Amino acid sequence: MSAADLMAVLLANYLRYDFSSPDNPANDHLVFSKGHASPLLYGLYKMAGAIDDEELLTFRQFGSRLQGHPTPEIPWVDVATGSLGQGLPISVGMALAGKRLESAGFRVWVLCGDSELAEGSMWEAFEHAGHAELDNMIAIVDVNRLGQRGPTMHEWDTSSWATRARACGWDVQEIDGHDLLAIDDAYAQALEADGPAAIFARTKKGSGVSAVEDEDGWHGKPLPDPEAAVEELGGVRSLQVAVQPPPPAQPFEVKREPVERPSYEVGEKVATRGAYGDALAWIGSTDEKVVALDGEVSNSTYAERFAAKHPDRFFEMYIAEQQMVAAAVGMQTRGWKPFASSFGAFLSRAYDFIRMAAISDADLKLCGSHVGVSIGPDGPSQMALEDIASLRAVFDSVILYPSDANQAVQLLDAMRQHRGISYLRTTREATPVLYAAGETFEIGGSRTIRSSADDDVTLIGAGITLRECLAAADDLAGRGVTARVIDLYSVKPVDAEAILGAAGETKALITVEDHWAEGGIGETVAGVLAEAAAGTPLVRLAVSGRPGSGPPAALLAAAGIDAAHIVAAVEQALN
């Protein structure tokens, strides 16, 4: 109710949207960053004639698309909101796409709450939108003074936020959010701005209904006397608004620099992070929808190799991983295929955004480099040791962990073709190329590198630990023990058939991972075994103890995941 006047004026006079054709690329975007205002959003759809009263009354009911917070199950909703502080940074991605990739005329209107201005991610968005001069973006902040449990820090004093937004390069207005003419003037001025525009609108929660207006304690609660409220608001009405259609969409062109598919010689030492960079540049040339974003570490993730070839489609997001992932989510709403990279450890900064991206059914490709203790001297703050666990626990995600450079190239192209959330885990160190450039690897597959009819034991690794498994197998061969070696490069979905085959044919399985034991490769394998009631012993080697700095080999040994530890584990398991 606090934002109803703001949205009514927007719908009547400014929004350009064809509700009968939500896929029209010229449509404006309307993002409710304050997703809990969903009743207002659904009310707008009703006013626009997109839904009827009957559907409106299914709000929050089982099976209804009108959920408690908006999701893209509704065709006019681009992204799920409801975790505060996400709608504005996601909108930055839409606006970046419009301005830098598509030269398009659409506008991105974002309704924000005042409480969510406490989220740092909102200020990442203010900073980035100002820096990128996104004049196609208008943030409307509903300053109703009251959060869920009481007053906000600044209540109706909008000056601090206004000063900050202005300092970020925004055109800023502070208005009375219930003054219809002031609202109309503000939107008109916002459209004239040279950069992004913010309107801080002082409003009253529960506006128009004296029983609750500007009163604390009513957040997310139904009105005490809804009939009296309707009466006070002017009685039952059924306003219809003819929303302006967008102008015709304009075609645009994407530059495509030719880049050869990278390939590496077997035995050559190449880091999979390097292969990521090479392969990203390549798929950028084969698929014009591919775009890349990086969190100010492109000389480490090697996303810079994409930037060098396709500068128009590369986005430097600086050290702001939430904004990076959010921008990627925004871009994919417009059909782009965003690849966002940082150190795997720092993607944890954006975990809530990745979680929400799954609810948005987003097509989001992530790459985390510098995983595990094998990064060496930089120490534990830089080591991703929980990325497999946390990203496996994202709905419908795909987790790929290449063991050599040629495989990384293949898997990256598989990610390009896969629609959904996928994650590529790359290694800092250069490791020997194992596979010929022509070999194929699929999402959900695995590769049994060594096997024979009389294998004693199975070693399962991926990435850096596959190298250790192979070294251990060599050592074991000298001790008369034959080891099968499986490259479990697709951690999710996992190749259960290969695991169960090994469980049936060998006496024990050893998993080895440069990751904590919880939620990683070992537990994935354990789940497969337990569900099949396979009683084959499983030994899970994973990082034990808090690592420090040191050379990679010393850290692998200290963590208990190097070849020597594998050999010892096999000997113990077979005795």
Next chain:
Amino acid sequence: MSAADLMAVLLANYLRYDFSSPDNPANDHLVFSKGHASPLLYGLYKMAGAIDDEELLTFRQFGSRLQGHPTPEIPWVDVATGSLGQGLPISVGMALAGKRLESAGFRVWVLCGDSELAEGSMWEAFEHAGHAELDNMIAIVDVNRLGQRGPTMHEWDTSSWATRARACGWDVQEIDGHDLLAIDDAYAQALEADGPAAIFARTKKGSGVSAVEDEDGWHGKPLPDPEAAVEELGGVRSLQVAVQPPPPAQPFEVKREPVERPSYEVGEKVATRGAYGDALAWIGSTDEKVVALDGEVSNSTYAERFAAKHPDRFFEMYIAEQQMVAAAVGMQTRGWKPFASSFGAFLSRAYDFIRMAAISDADLKLCGSHVGVSIGPDGPSQMALEDIASLRAVFDSVILYPSDANQAVQLLDAMRQHRGISYLRTTREATPVLYAAGETFEIGGSRTIRSSADDDVTLIGAGITLRECLAAADDLAGRGVTARVIDLYSVKPVDAEAILGAAGETKALITVEDHWAEGGIGETVAGVLAEAAAGTPLVRLAVSGRPGSGPPAALLAAAGIDAAHIVAAVEQALN
């Protein structure tokens, strides 16, 4: 090298620190938010006489406490840094403790980088410190213009940041960071400020060495000709600084309102989140070190019950989960026992901070409410479905998931006594009290609620699914199937003995969890079974499919984790 002048003046003239007594509570705090400046920090220790040249040369070597990024393995380091944007918000917690809890005179000096100002968490800290008027906090920003891979957004133009910090209520200065007198004046002025003070110091990366000074491409790289550099810097010297000791520590008093230990009648319906609030208020009365923080949802997590009894020890952190967790980490460096709460889903916002807290060896207690699909109509954005997986994958963490209110009280008190990172997962819905108030529950335990010598099958649940398991057991009894029921309230560490006992004594195990399948209770149990080579079939029921809004019962059914699905799974497993 860019910040060497800034830190030299600080050490010589302002820092009050007794290096021989790092536990002295009157010592100032010095936090390197830009943890990659560790060589400078270790150089300061050398200048202060705390370490010698020999140790300095162990930098980044295996086994050395002088890691690539600072960690509290070093007695003068409070918290690990190296994930940028964390040192400043953590320092807010130290300053809050000094000002609001201890009335202490120490100061918190924070060296920040300019690149990390792109992280929203830095602006959560600026906002919160300004709001709380933390005049014991001084942020020194080393504006060296260059990030890892190139220029920052603002380079040497500090005006935008300065304006924003000022708008947040900070005393702000912009200086030349190589002008020793200007630095000295700035610190003197900062100490006179009424609120937090920020000094934006324009500096040159590689200052003083012409081969690299203000040149791009040298981030994190050794100097090309170190001997020439030493020569240019004035030759080999061995400066020693007599650092001022702190004034004597002042005693302080903590108010302790008496609160009775909560207890509930068996059969009564109570939400475990309510028990959290009641129990938190109770342990606040038994242990004066207990403090509570909440992310603007204390009327949902019920942390408000603590606030009502112990307002001096309650901290409203607004909707800024990163700042909330960071402040808790800061407070525990001073011996406080912080309990930080929000919706479980929103703790994912602070995942990188929790990851780093483990590297800091922090004593951090977290509570996530509103977990799983059973929250009902608010929809998936509000449902924690990945919290067990992600928080299990935090080094040495404890994960507790109470199944009734009396157990929640016990477990919260166990968390209070446990030093380390622990997480309590609470349920929105009121569920029947199962256990008498006097029963004891331990971290690492489980409770077999129903069992007999001829159990056919074992049902394992926790929280809301334990209720479903009990209902299923009743139903199965009517069908002639006897089910053992295990309450696996301690998910990590887990009671392997109880699981293996059930595996040996019953024909199948069924785990049921209101969480994704990955990394949750089912995989935990699978890991136990697989490592023991127990071939008992395991069926893992977990949330399948993307949930929507609806009544809790409908959502549990749709997710496949209600009593009816358990019964069906048992019948299938036994056939």
